[in-house]
Amino acid sequence: MSMKRSMTALAIAAVALGGCASQTAQAPASPKNIIFMIGDGMGPAYTTAYRYYRAGEAGSEVKPTVFDELLVGMASTYPADNTWVTDSAASATALASGVKSYNGAIGVDAQKLPVQSVLGQARKAGWSTGVVATSQVNHATPAGFVANVASRRMYDAIAEQYVQKRIADNTMLDLILGGGQRYFSRDPGGLSEQMAEQGYQQIWDLADLDSLTQLPAMGLVADVALPHAIDSDQPERLVAMTDKALSLMSEQEQGFFLLVEGSQIDWCGHGNDIACAMAEMHDFSLAIERAKAFVDENPDTLLVITADHSTGGLTLGANGVYEWKPEVVAQVRASVRPITETLMAGSSAELAERWRQHVDFDLSEEELSALDTAYGKGDKALARAVLKVINDRSLTGWTTGGHTAVDVPVMAYGAGAQAFIGYQDNVNIPQRMMAMMGW
C-alpha cells in the first residue's frame, strides 16, 4: 500500500469513528474511566460468524453488529517464546502490561520478573478497579491484570494475590465478579473470610447480584466457571454482571478501570462447538452494548474491546461448499456435552428422538447411522460425531482444538478511541492507555 493510500484509509477510519472523534474534542484528553473488554479466543471469524448468525439464512438482511460498529483496527498476538501462537496467559500479560512474555506467564516477563499492569497503574493513581469474568476469576485473562506468577496453573497463589497483594496500601480490586469459589476458601481464616474482614460485601449466587450495593464487593457465583451461556438458565449472565459492575463503579468519584472478560468463547472454540460459541458471543455483544451505552452517558470514558487470540481455527464455509448456514447453528439449543449425555442416557433406538430434545432439526439417515456407530464406541466418540453433524450441516470449519496466530479485531469507543486505529501489536494497547494517562 502506498503512503498516500494508507493516509486515505486512516482518514476514512477517522471519519468512520465519527462520534468518538467529536466527543474527544470536548472531553478531556485523557479518559476518566477505562473499560477494557476481552473476548477470550474471539478471532475475526467469530465476529463475522456472529454477524451472519444474527442475520440468519443466507440472503437475509445483514445489519452491523456492535463489533462492526466499534471496529477500529487489528492486533497481532504472538508471544515472546518464538511460536507465533499465544496462549491466554502470555496474551493477558501483553494486554495488561504491554510486555511480551512466554506462554503460561501471568504478569511476569520472559525472565519471570513481575511487570506492572495498567490495572495496577490505575490503582496507584487512586482509581477503583474491578474484574468480571464468566470463568473462575483467577483464570489466565483476569489474572494477567492482577497477579504476578510464573505459571497460569498456580490458581491458589493467584487467588491469594487477589486478596493479599497491595498497591499503595490498597488491595488490587474493589470488585471481583465471576466464578471460582473453590479457590477462595470460606473456612475460618480462609481467603473469603479475609476479604470479609477487609469490608467486601459478598455473594455466592448470581441470583443475589442485587444485594451488592457498594464497593468493595465480591461475587463468586460458581464453584469454578459459570455454565456455558447456551446451557445456562441465565444465558445473559455476563450482561447482568457488567451492569452491576458499571453501576457500582460509576458511583466512585475517582476514575475506574474495569476489565470484563467473555471467558468462554475460547472454551467453545477449543471444543469446536459453534452453537456454544455463538451463544457466548451473544452474551458478550450485549455486555458491550451496555458498556457502549455507559460511554454515551459518560463520554469521558474509554471503551476498548479486543481478543487475546483466536481459537479453533474457526472458519465459515467448509468441505468445498460455498455456503455457511447459521440457521442450522441457531437450531442447536445446547453445547455438545449435554447433547452427548442425553444421547448416552438412552438406548441406541432412542437416538433420533433424544437428539430432538436439544436440536430443532431431524437427523438424516446417514447422520443417524454415524451417531449410532459412535454411540457403540462410548461418549468421547459420540461427542465427536455430534459435533461433526452440526459442523458438516452448517458448513463450519475448524483447523485445531487449540489456538491460532491470526490477528484479532480491536474495537474502541469514547475518549481516546482514535489511539487504537489501524494495525497494532497487542502490547501497544495497554501502552497507549498508559501513555494517554501519563502513567
Ligand SMILES: [Zn+2]
Ligand atoms: Zn484457549
